[in-house]
Amino acid sequence: MKWTSMDLQKYDQAKEYIDTIIVPLAPFQIGALEPSAKNADQFDVLTLFARELEQELMGRVMLAPTYTYITTAEKSQEAERMNEWTSHFKEQPFKQVLYISFDPSWRKVANDLDGEFIWLPSIPLKDSDPAVVKGMIREQTMQTVELVKSFW
Amino acid sequence: MSDEKQQVSRRQFLNYTLTGVGGFMAAGLLISPVRMAIDPVLKSNDGGDFANVGLEVSEITSDPQRVDWTIDQVDGWYESEVNRSAWVYRNENDEIVAFSPVCKHLGCVVSWEGNDDYPEQYYCPCHDGRYYKNGVNVPGTPPLQPLDVYEQEERDGMLFLGNIKPHEEA
Numbered sequence: 001m002k003w004t005s006m007d008l009q010k011y012d013q014a015k016e017y018i019d020t021i022i023v024p025l026a027p028f029q030i031g032a033l034e035p036s037a038k039n040a041d042q043f044d045v046l047t048l049f050a051r052e053l054e055q056e057l058m059g060r061v062m063l064a065p066t067y068t069y070i071t072t073a074e075k076s077q078e079a080e081r082m083n084e085w086t087s088h089f090k091e092q093p094f095k096q097v098l099y100i101s102f103d104p105s106w107r108k109v110a111n112d113l114d115g116e117f118i119w120l121p122s123i124p125l126k127d128s129d130p131a132v133v134k135g136m137i138r139e140q141t142m143q144t145v146e147l148v149k150s151f152w
Numbered sequence: 153m154s155d156e157k158q159q160v161s162r163r164q165f166l167n168y169t170l171t172g173v174g175g176f177m178a179a180g181l182l183i184s185p186v187r188m189a190i191d192p193v194l195k196s197n198d199g200g201d202f203a204n205v206g207l208e209v210s211e212i213t214s215d216p217q218r219v220d221w222t223i224d225q226v227d228g229w230y231e232s233e234v235n236r237s238a239w240v241y242r243n244e245n246d247e248i249v250a251f252s253p254v255c256k257h258l259g260c261v262v263s264w265e266g267n268d269d270y271p272e273q274y275y276c277p278c279h280d281g282r283y284y285k286n287g288v289n290v291p292g293t294p295p296l297q298p299l300d301v302y303e304q305e306e307r308d309g310m311l312f313l314g315n316i317k318p319h320e321e322a
């Protein structure tokens with residue numbers, strides 16, 4: 001399920017079946033061209049990836065809107081805010097709150113998070129063939145599906 | 153007299169205009185979702201509603217195999233592709249059948265023999281939904297309907313799949 005009015009109606013009817021929420025985490029900045037563009041590309045890939053993951057598991061998973069933060073943000077502060085999201089989700093109740101991101105810096109604070117953090121190795125976009133990128137996203141999706149299943 | 157006439161016609165004019173605008177807007181509202189649904193399909197296919205899924209008909213056996221293909225929309229590389237997949241096999245009457253992998257419970261993607269405990273069945277990882285090889289849901293599992301079926305045809309030895317239909321009509 002996605003966070004759309006249509007899917008929320010379905011969710012409302014079937015809450016007991018949808019016990020997992022997935023939150024993509026994406027850094028962003030608008031500054032020096034190269035790092036900014038890289039963040040923007042990764043944001044796109046993360047969005048695509050999250051959508052594919054949702055497509056595979058939509059009957060049990062809600063995909064939350066992407067949580068964005070400034071690249072240089074203090075992660076411990078962000079973690080506090082994410083924990084507020086997590087407790088909000090758990091009220092529903094969602095049993096599993098899963099965060100997915102290409103940003104490796106979350107790994108350092110993963111223990112402070114009330115949800116589970118899944119780190120994805122980033123996919124290089126620049127100058128790659130779209131078909132190759134698609135294939136990589138597909139592969140990563142299937143691997144992550146397995147990982148999500150292991151939480152069930 | 154002439155004043156009244158003019159007023160009437162002005163009112164009529166306004167009426168027409170308002171109806172016109174209203175009608176136009178309603179038409180717009182009606183058309184756009186339909187177009188959104190249809191457009192990717194229209195753009196994707198070289199020949200009608202069917203897409204080449206990259207599988208030779210001669211390679212289809214009684215063992216279901218998964219095929220994946222995409223439907224193209226040409227505007228930028230990412231927003232532009234819709235993923236499709238199917239489980240294809242030859243049934244006991246030697247007919248080719250292509251199932252949609254979308255679980256009829258809440259829409260997760262099912263896999264043939266996706267769980268070792270249930271050989272010879274489709275398995276849905278989300279709530280243990282199951283289907284027999286012929287696509288019929290196993291009673292007592294969450295799905296209440298059989299898997300949907302793709303319309304299919306053979307062109308030059310290749311399998312082409314089209315629209316998705318409920319199991320009964322196939």
Ligand code: FES
Pocket residue numbers: 059060255256257258259260276277278279280281282294295
């Ligand atoms: S979505 Fe397949 S069993 Fe619930």
